[in-house]
Each structure stands twice: as structure tokens, then as C-alpha cells.
Amino acid sequence: MIMRPETLISMNRIEIVVDEESLSDLLELCREAGVRGYTVIKQAGGLGSRGERRPDDYALEEKNAVVILACEEKQAERIIMSLRPKLKEFGGMCLISDCQWVIGPAASY
Amino acid sequence: MIMRPETLISMNRIEIVVDEESLSDLLELCREAGVRGYTVIKQAGGLGSRGERRPDDYALEEKNAVVILACEEKQAERIIMSLRPKLKEFGGMCLISDCQWVIGPAASY
Amino acid sequence: MIMRPETLISMNRIEIVVDEESLSDLLELCREAGVRGYTVIKQAGGLGSRGERRPDDYALEEKNAVVILACEEKQAERIIMSLRPKLKEFGGMCLISDCQWVIGPAASY
Amino acid sequence: MSISSLLVPAILFFALGMFACIIKSDLKFPPDMHKMIVIYLLIGIGLHGGKALATSNMGDALPAVWAALGFGVGLPIIAYIILRGIGRIDPLNAAAISAHYGSVSAGTYMTAVAFLGGIGVTYEAYPVIMLAIMESPAIMIGLVLAGYSRKIMGGAQKGEKGMMKHLMIEAFTNGSILLLFGSMAIGAAVSDTSYKKIEPFFETIFMGALCIFLADMGMEAGKRLSEFKKVGVFLVGFGVVMPLIGAFFGIMVGHYYLQYSIGGVTLVTVLAASCSYIAVPPAMRLAIPEANPSFYLTLSLGCTFPFNVVIGIPLYYAGAQYLAGQ
Amino acid sequence: MSISSLLVPAILFFALGMFACIIKSDLKFPPDMHKMIVIYLLIGIGLHGGKALATSNMGDALPAVWAALGFGVGLPIIAYIILRGIGRIDPLNAAAISAHYGSVSAGTYMTAVAFLGGIGVTYEAYPVIMLAIMESPAIMIGLVLAGYSRKIMGGAQKGEKGMMKHLMIEAFTNGSILLLFGSMAIGAAVSDTSYKKIEPFFETIFMGALCIFLADMGMEAGKRLSEFKKVGVFLVGFGVVMPLIGAFFGIMVGHYYLQYSIGGVTLVTVLAASCSYIAVPPAMRLAIPEANPSFYLTLSLGCTFPFNVVIGIPLYYAGAQYLAGQ
């Protein structure tokens, strides 16, 4: 990346998929861990260890939610550590990767 | 990342965008390639080589689906190789990047 | 990645979250910056500097849109530079990360 | 009863929906439309039932309650024995499927009401109570059968107790059941003047809305046809035979124990013959995650529902006529 | 007026929705269903009002307009003074909450219409004009109060002017208001023959559709009950007392100034006592982003709306009867 350092901040991007029913618990945990910003996409479907989940099935609607969360590395570690014990129960998945936050919008991480 | 290795597994994150009509073919291919987990977001729109696609247009509803898939590097390679011949037909895009799987939920990759 | 170079192209993945009302302005800016492909997911919710935004709240529907955009590094820089002055006004967030474009679908980046 | 009187619009719309699915038409109803119509129909049937019950003797309703509980408990056990004994279906799938057959299908019930209305046959007020009651015991029995299955399989009994309580609560707070009971209560409580004001919405246009519901159900059933291969010959056959077994008990109980009119017996038979696709599937998915949902959904939506709607209802009516000596 | 005549189906369905929420039922109506019913109800009430206005003297409507403007401006100021003076609520939250009480709730109005219809009481054509008018001035006053609040807080007045203009435009192009005014105009313009053709849809089945709307509102109100703790005792109390204050002015204006019949006075009182949850919340979120939305939404949907629907309407009617000397 050749962009100047005042443009970008190195950060972590956390991406979590859980059942929609567990979403509010997850977000509660996130807020407790001091998260100041996240984005939620509902009505997702998927395949996992519990088989297929279809949000648009007629008789058996099972919906996932995708949570995307950008934060500084230290914060990411704290979040992961406080989420981990619950992740087993939530199921789904939790990914973490590197990214750059483009400075501009009000800092909410 | 200063987190301990028993917390994270290095993985690949594959992100595919196709027309909703091609989604079931794509997922069939994925399952044939041995994929054990994916997340699907429907009702997406976008711009691409075929012009704009609007999922909420009144007379011309065109919907994309976003598929997110975390898997081990070897598996990723296998998936990409078996998908590639069909990607041309599906259109859309297919991205691959590095990520870390946070250990906790049942392994579904 | 042990895949052969004719399979993958190094690229940047830009991910932007804004209010749905600002979406058309953002996409207009993107098109002006020469973007040839993007994917949009609407009906997202989230937390940020302006508090919580819930797309499914009964009396106060506030919706975010997630824009995902894959492009070459140079192009990414151009986009970021032309978006930055407006990002403050849009709010939300803008992330950029590295990824590989799997060659196959018509090039729309 | 001529052929043309069998051509109830609701059933023809069901056939149209199935046809659309078979010829791979792109016809598709918005999912929310279906949910809305179901809400509307449940309220409508509840209000109508409540109004009718308000003018009848509540004591006379008790036998209907016993019959409903009997079906809810007895039919799943019969189903389980058949599935295990004859079909050699694995215990947990057998338990999940069985639970569905103790429960009822409001859609089938309403189609039967439309059928009776179309040929001008009246019926008692009590079957609607059975409709509201039968969903819950079936879920309970499904859970008991699952526990039994796990025991004979020697598996762990993890958290059975907690699940039992959780599902019991769910069986009684289930939205559809609540809506049905609530509307029955409201129908019984309001004055005739008040009822008249909402009658045009909940009664006059009811039969038309039912047509759209059944067109959608037809498409849903049609979609499941393609899964017949996965489900296997035995289970598909079970999906046709089990409603007939349920119908046998239904018609006997309706005629000899409850002693209802031809219309009433037909409705009781339909209740016993039908199988749930609303409250039971999510409950079983939760209680028996090991079971394959495509088994019970295909049976319920792709097999038993179409059978009852197209063949069952006129058949049960003919049976009720026969027993009544007409 | 017997107890059973108080059991209007619409209100019972509201109670059912709230009950479902309290027992944590999974009952849920599709969000689009609610939006659709609101659209339908607004058009229905507009058409009906327009038709009634077409046959009445337009000059007689003027006092209603003045009353509406008076409520829209006066009630928020009273609310603001109470919130600041007694409750010590911070200025911006006080401004945001106040604005809601100058406005009206179409849902409460329609429930009152159903209530009057259920007991066979007639009413004037003019209150519906007030319904359409009152949303806009309340938003304006909210903005003025916010500006005043910001001044006493010594904060920056950034972009107040632009916001004012923006919100004024919004207040007059708001979808619900437009739908109401537009339908009134259409109801007034069309011939009787034409009106007869759309009457079955917009009038005959209106009361039934209102029941579903109120069941949904009941669930929405029920959801907000859990926020009472966050909102605090004073504000919850305010959510009950403020409608009574509004009602006092409403009944006085209705009886002495407008000199309407018992039914008309009841409707005017309901308008003054009710508080918005459609156009005002988004306007306040935009105009006063510093205010906490859960305050005004909990008050409006969880407190004042249920109070008016369950207790307020019969109370205001009794008051109107009393004033009329009956």
C-alpha cells in the first residue's frame, strides 16, 4: 500500500456468524468488551456443523446473522478473549483478519 | 497478532458473488468439492461487467448472492480449482484472502 | 498461497458502510472514480459514533448499506483519495485490505 | 353430490400451485404474503369458532378435548411403531416424524371447512377446539419418543430435562396456537354488534383468501415432490397410509364417541388424518437435531398435505356419510 | 353501556398482542404487514373523512383547524415545562419528548372510531382534518424547543436554519400525512357511484383490518414495557399524566369551543391526548440526535398509546357524556 500513513490505520477485522437468536447475546458481550462499532447483516443462511440453515425455508426458517467489526489489534484481542468461552455455545464461526481503516468518518472502533 | 497459536488457525476466506439463480449450482459445486461450511447473503445488488443489478427494482429485479467461505489453505486451493471452470459462466467475482479462524465453535471447514 | 500466478491477481478489497440514504451519493462518487464493479448489501444495522441503527425497528427504521468493492491497488488508491473528503459527511466506516481476485469471471474491476 | 361440487375453488387453486411448480413456472408468492394470510386465517377461524362456542354448551366440549388429547398421544405412538417395526427407520428420525402425525394441519382443516361450505354441509363448533389443542401434546410425545430412542440407542441424555421444560413452554406460547386460542376467546367475548363490524373482514372474504393460501401451499408441496427420491419409497407410502390410519381412528371417534353430524365427523377425521407443518417442525429441529428435517418436511408438506386436500377430504366425507347411513 | 359493549374486538386484539409479548410468545407479524395495514387504514380513514367533509360546510371546518394548530403548538410547550420544571429532564430530551405530545396517533384515533362504532355513537366529520393537520406543527415546535434548549445550554447552533427548512419540507411531504390528505381529497372529489365501488374495500372490511393492526401494536407496546426501568419512574408517570392533561384541554375545546356532539368531543379529546409514533420520531432523531430515542419511543409506544387505548378512550367518552349532561 503506497498510501500515506495519515490516511490509514492498521486494524483487525472480525467477522462472526451466529444464529439470529444468539445475536443479541453476542452484541451484549461485544458491548461489554468495549466495542464501539459493528455492522450487522441479518437474514443470512449457510452450512455448518449443524447442517444447512435456510432463512427462506417455508416450514423451517433458520436465520444467521453476520457481524462485522473493525477495531484496533489490542481491542481485537480483548474481544476475542472475552468472546471465546461463549463461541462454543453460539456455534457458527469467527474469523479475524488484518485491514486498514481509512481515516475520515468519526472514529467508532 | 500476539494471540497464542491455540486460539487461532490460519485459513483462507473465499468470497464469491453470483446471480441468485446460479447460487444453487455454485453451492452444489462447493459441496462436491468437500466444503463443510459457508454463509450466504441473498438480496444483494451490484455493478459488474453486465451493468447494474438492482434487487429492489420494480420491473427488473436482479439479485446477487454473496457466499463467504472459510477453509484451510489446501481445501481453498481444491475449491478454487474445481470452481474456476464454472466461474466464467456464473459471472460475478471470486476473491480469496488470508484470515484466522478463532477456535471455539465446532469446526465446520 | 501455492496457486499459480495465472490463477490469481493481487488486489484490494474495499468495504464501506454508510446510511442507505447516502448510498446513491457514494455509488455516484465510486462511478466517477472509475469503479467498474461493486456489490451492495442493504438492510444492515449497526453501532457507531451516532449510536445504534436498527433496520427493523418499528418506529425508527435506520438502515445501513455495506458496499464491497474489489479493484487493483492503483485504482483503490484513487478511489480512497476521491472518497475521503466525503467520508466524514457520510459517517460509517471504510476498510481496505489485501485480497486475490480469482481469474475466471469477466474482469469488472 | 356432483363432480362440479367437488371442484371447490380452494382445492383447484392448490392444484394450480402444484401445477405451476411442476412445469417449473417462475410463479412465486412473497414469503410474507404467506405469513400474513396464515395469521389472517388463524384469527378468522378462531373468531368464528369462538363465536360458535359462545352459544353452545361448554360442558359438551369436554369429549372433544379428550378426543384431541387421545389423538395427540396415540397417533404418534402408532406412527412410531410402524416406522420402527415395518420401515426400520432409525429411532430418532422415527420419533421426529411421528410427532408430526399427532398434530394437525390448520390448512387441511380450513380446506375441509371450505369443502363442506361448498356443498352446504353444517358442522359442530367443537372441532375447532381440537385444532387448537392438538399441537401441544404431539410435541411432548415427540420429545418422549426421542428420549426413549436415545435410551435404546445407548446415547447420552444430555440436558433432556431442560429441553423438556423449554419445549413445554414453547408448545404453549407458540404464536399460531396463541393466535387461535386468543381469537377464540375474543370471538366468544364480544357482543354481536361488535362482531358484525369485523365479520366482513374475517368471514365474508375468508374463503377467497384461503384460495391464495392454498395456491401457495400447492407450490410448496410441489417443491417437495422432488425430494421423494431422497426420502424413499417406504416413507412416501407412509405419508399416504398414515393419514388413512389416523382417519380410521378419527371417523370412529367422531361418529361413535363424539356422535357428531356428518360435517362434524368429517372435520374430526381430517384433524386425525392431518399432520403439522407449523409448530412441530421447529420444535423437532430443536429437540432432535440429529433427525433429518427433509424427511419430516417432505412427508408433511409433499405427501400427507396434498393427499388429504385432494383425495382425503372427499373420502372422509364419503366415509362419514356412509357411517351416518346416508 | 354494558361491560360487553366495552369489549371492542380491536381493543381485545391489542390486549392479545400485549399478552403474547408478555408471555414471550414467538408470535410475530411480518413488518411489511404492519406497513401495509397502516397504508390501508390511513387511506380508508382519509376517504371516509373526505366523503363526510364533502357534504358538510367547509367554513365550519375552520374552528377545527384552529383547535388543531392550538394543540400542536400549546401541548408541546406544556409538556416541555413539566419535563424541565418537575422532572429535571435534560433540555434536549425534554424537547424531543415534548414534540411527540403535540402530535397525534392515528392508531388511537381509529381505535376511538371503532369504540364509538361499537356502541353506535355518531361524530362530526371535522376531527379527521385535525388528525391530518396536527403532525406538522408539532415537529416545528419540537425544533424551536430544541433551538431554545441548545441556547440555554450554550451549545453551538450549527446549521439550525438549514435543518429548519429541511424539516419543514419533510413535515409537509411526509408520506403518512400526504396519504391522509390525498385520500381526503379523493374521497371528496369522486362521485357517489364511484365511491360505492371502493367502499367494500375501504370501509366494509376496515374494522377487521384494524384488529390486526392493533394486535401488532400490542406486541410493539409489550416490547417497550421492558424499557420502563431504563426510562425511569418519572417519565413513565409522565406518559400517563400527559395524555390526561392533553385530554383536559381536548375535552374543553371540543365541548365549549367546537361544540361537537359526544362522539365528536371524544375524538377531539383523543387527538389532544394521543402522541405520535409515526412522523415525529424520525424527525426528532434527525433534529435532535443528542436525545435518546428509547425515551420518546418508550413513552409514546409503551406508555401513552396503551393507556389511551385501554383506559383513555372509555374515560374520555365518559367525560364527554358527563359534559353533555347525559
Next chain:
Amino acid sequence: MSISSLLVPAILFFALGMFACIIKSDLKFPPDMHKMIVIYLLIGIGLHGGKALATSNMGDALPAVWAALGFGVGLPIIAYIILRGIGRIDPLNAAAISAHYGSVSAGTYMTAVAFLGGIGVTYEAYPVIMLAIMESPAIMIGLVLAGYSRKIMGGAQKGEKGMMKHLMIEAFTNGSILLLFGSMAIGAAVSDTSYKKIEPFFETIFMGALCIFLADMGMEAGKRLSEFKKVGVFLVGFGVVMPLIGAFFGIMVGHYYLQYSIGGVTLVTVLAASCSYIAVPPAMRLAIPEANPSFYLTLSLGCTFPFNVVIGIPLYYAGAQYLAGQ
């Protein structure tokens, strides 16, 4: 025929929707609401048509079928010649636009029915058959014109055959067409007693539901107005002249060849003058991906539809009256 009888509610609601869009109101109907109403209206019109056809001589319907096929084939060719010859529009866009004009707009048809109903004019049962038939041939001709265009452009003819077959299947399994045909069959098949039960839903409240549909169409049309600049003066003019050309053929065929009453001639004229926005756009998007969808959608929804609804229908009616010598 007085001015006030021209003020059909349906058309006024269309104007309201357009007005809302022009003043940039935030009025918005849920997309699923529109889909639901379209499903409902198509079934309603199909049932009604089927019922009417059941009592008429099927042989007499044949000329209507020929006329429909003639319009479906002839009008796109005329449109193509005008677009290419006068407008110098590029061949593929010309082909895509032309196909739309061979087809029909069910919304315009229903508005015309509402218009005739509003002034108490009766009409034949056959035009509804034309409505159901005309969508398919137009798609076919569009494909033929596209093939021709590609040939004169010297481009590759890749997969034309496969596409042709694919689209033919689609033209006949299209959801809207299927719903219309299916409902016609059901309407014709069911007994009068059965039909009476669903009449309140599908007929009595039909005209009211149509109002909501047209309000939504008004907003949709309003949105497209902003694209007029992109589309250019010639095409906007074409969107007004082409329906008049279609109407000329329609009125001639309706009066001299089919010899229908004034109401029937009006409907035939409307069919010939209207242009599709349901089945044809997606078909053309698939068949001619090179064409710019905003051209044909703007013409169809923003230009021809509003023209027909507001000016066309009364004009065609006046024309039919004139020819009939009244």
C-alpha cells in the same frame, strides 16, 4: 358523461402516487405489497373472466384470439420500423423496446375496467382472453427482431437457438400468465355456489385494492420521469405516439372485425395501446443484454402507462362511442 364521472378513484390514486413522487415525499409502499396486490388482481380478473366465458359461446372467442395474435406480432414490427426508420435508434434497443409494445399492461386493462365500471358501461367477456394471450407472442417477436438486428449488424449469433427455446418455455410458464390462465380455468370450472363464496374477496373488494395498486404505479411512474432526459425527446415522444398507433389498430379491429360493444371496443383498444412491464422486461434483459433497460422501462412505466391511464382510456372510450355513432 360529466367531469366528476371521469374522476375514477383508481385514476386519482395514480395521480396521488405520481404527485407524491414529484414533490419528493418519503411515501413508499413495501415492494411485497405491490407483488401481493398484483397476484390478487390477476387472480381476480382471471376468475371474473373465466366465469363470464363459461356462459358465453367459446367459438365466438376465436376472433379475439386471432386479434390478440395479430396485435402481438404486428405492433412490434410497426414499432421497430418507426424506431429504426424515424428515430435512428440502434437495432438492439429498437428490438427490445418494440417487443414491449406487442404486449399488454394488465394494470392499464384493469384501470379501463374500473373506468367503464365507474360510468356503468358493460363489455364482452373476450378481451380478457386477449390479455392472457398477448404477452407470449410479443416476446417471440422481440427475439426474432433481435436476431434480425444482430444479422444486419454482422454480429455473432451465439446460442440463438437455445435462447429461443428457453424463452419460449419461459413465455408459457411465466408466473403472471399462468396465474391469469389458471384463474380463468378455475372461474369457468367452479359451480355458482362455490363462486359465490369467493366472490366477496375477488370481486367485491377488487376496485379498492386496484386503487392501492395504482397509487404504487403512480410512484413508480413518477420515479421514471427523472430519466426522461437520458432517454431523449424522440423516445419520450414515441412513448406517447406508439400507444396512439396501437389504439388506432385496436379500435378498428374492435369495432369492424370483432364488432364488440362500446365497452368491449374500449378494452380491445386499451390492449392494443398498452405495453408490458411485467413479463417482457425480464425476457428482453435475458434475450438482448446489450439493450439498455432504462430505455424500455422508462418508456413503458414512465411514459406509455401514465399516458394511457390518464389520457388514453377516456380518449379511446370517446373514440369507441364515436364509431358506434353515439
